[in-house]
Amino acid sequence: MHQELIREDPDVASAVAAIRSLLKFLKRDQSETILGLRENMTKAIHRLEETDSSVAVSSGGELFLRFISLTSLEHPDLSQCKNVMIERGELFLKKISLSRGKVGKLCHTFIKDGAKILTHSSSRVVLKVLENAAADNKRFTVYVTESQPDSAGKLMAQKLCNLNIPVTVVLDAAVGYIMEKVDLVIVGAEGVVESGGVINKIGTYQMAVCSKAHNKPFYVVAESFKFVRLYPLNQQDVPDRFKYKADILKTVKDLNQEHPMIDYTPPSLITLLFTDLGVLTPSAVSDELIKLYL
């Protein structure tokens, strides 16, 4: 069900698709008690994680579960409770579908006329931001990294071309070379962790270190459902289930031979985070997380 949702709307974030499928699952669920309902939901989230192991799916799923159960579920009738939960689920879905627009509106003001922007791999949020900036009649050029092994950067370049934004594709290895030319770096995120750092496509950490060395601002754009309760201390500390694709985890014995798909960027390298909760510094992320999860 999840796969078909992604296929029908490629523009939708994987987490949003996941939550939509979770909502459908909730509507179809047959369990008799609230506890049973919860268990089924958790099982469903696990199944989703197995098919599409991304941080966003796991964080989105957990937040969804928390959001719908955060109300007083003291109705004696189970179907009434279920209706309440479904209502909240719809509300949640609506909120997060709007979040990308909010982020785009916040961020595009930071792009000045004549700016040169560097971005990494393909991110729908960054695309929205650049779209908004272009609609604001700003002139800027974009450099995108190729982002192997899946060459997602080329896809991003194609989309930007369609928006009539001048774009250049650079090699992943050319980040250091190009850094002196650019004015700012904007990347998306798969997950934002408790420390204020981000988890994103492999190569983001390199870009962050480079931009710090050149004193260029490093901005991250992410929706709030990507906030996840993880606290990695270093690259090794990120759990394996996020680093590698789900099917690889199941089939391959020796993970040392595999290339990880994501890396962790510590908060000291990030200048600002743009979320639908506002523009945050990395230290404020923990504050927001406490509000979201507690």
Place this chain on the structure above:
Amino acid sequence: MADSDGRQVVSINHSTEEDVKLQEVVQAKCEGKELTKEEKQRLRKEKKQHKKNKKDDRGPPEKEKEKEKASVLAPSKPATQSPAHKAAPVPVNASASESPVAAEKPAKSKAEQRAERRARQDTERASKQGKKEGGQQSASSKPKATPNELQPVKRLPEHIQVDDPAALKKLAKKLERQQVPLRSDYGYKVSLFSHLHQYSRKNPPTQQISIPATVIHPSIVRLGLQYSQGIIAGSNARSVALLHAFKQVIQDYSTPPNEELSRDLVNKLSPYISFLSQCRPLSASMGNAIKYIKKEISNIPSQCKEEEAKRRLQECIDSYINEKIILASEAISKYAIEKISDGDVILVYGCSSLVNHILCEAFEKQRKFRVIVVDSRPRLEGREALRRLVKKGIRCTYVLISALSYILPEVSKVFLGAHALLANGYVMSRVGTSQIALVAKAYNVPVLVCCETYKFCERVQTDSFESNELDDPDDLIVTRNGKTHLENWQTVKSLGLLNLVYDVTPPDFVDLVITDLGMIPCTSVPVVLRVKNVDQ
């Protein structure tokens, strides 16, 4: 003029009675007996009288005199009271002291006095608004305004104002009133730290207390001795010992007649706390524990019977220890064990009960790791940690802090304990901790601080000088091969021995703080404090 006559009469009455009573009071003090309530009232009245006489000498306008008197009579108006009237005037005792004074004056009921005062203040306010500059009335209202203006200035705690003679005098007077012995400083203090106390272990404060001590409860005396001699050391240990001693005090306490337990017990605790802080400055955790107890005591409803109230307080203390210390350490171990992976080399410093507990738990959960214990003079607390870990069967290495940069390339994580976490994210811990964090940062080794939430305090500090503790300088003297070089360090004028106890680590060096609420970055400490305050 009748008023001033009346006052004259009063003062004469006071002076004759005072002499007699004063002798009695002094006698009682020498015998170490606790001053009875009347004697305490006498002392207080005498002080007020002295103040009044001083004001008379200065010759202010009559209105102000009356106002002073009225404000002195009603301690429920703290704004106009001079700051020297400290916490001692408790509403219950003060109302009792009011009655003898009122009996001697031409009879005025409290309500009438208050009405008079209010009328006076209204006229004052009106005249102040009417007149623009200094008539006699506005001049008299200005002295009233200035004590109010002084209120917003925060008072520094006494224990970091040792080089200020005025603060010392205040402390001496307060301790005299509470009948707690004043401990004198020892030896030459390094000039940067001359604002802190430096005591010697050879002069315990208990020497100056007569036996049997009736003012200070014996379990508190014992506790103070244990603190000052270093028998009980470590933030958690000190707090738990303090709470147990308070349990004993509450057990032995009996409410005097015409007193309420909720107010009187808090007063009884104040001299104990002064005594303990004379023995060894209070830690942040102890401060929080004391605040909690005082809040619980004052929340006891007045119709509660004594036995019931005492039982309730004992339960509160037990649950505090259980929740904030024991259960918290369980929660922290649970989070911390997630961060320990197989093959880790963990560095610890000194002896933190929490870190030792975490490592023992992780070992029981079959994690494979080895530990490097870093130690430093003069306390050599690392030896105790080493003993405990080796007993469990954990592989340990022992180094002194001077070998830190040699050993750090091998280390994968650093676990540190904390004495307190300050509101700006700084970590206050045993001296040497900030050094470890600094070098670990240089080698890119993650630094994890483990701290229970009851050690979080509202203070802000950016350096280790402002508020610290100076330990006995004689500890630094070492005897090797029968030779003690620093034996006569006091005679060498240019030599100072500095034995610091705490230092402060900035949040940039700390990667993660593990608390019972979860894993938070060091900069989120004020968020936790805010959440805690909302809960309470």
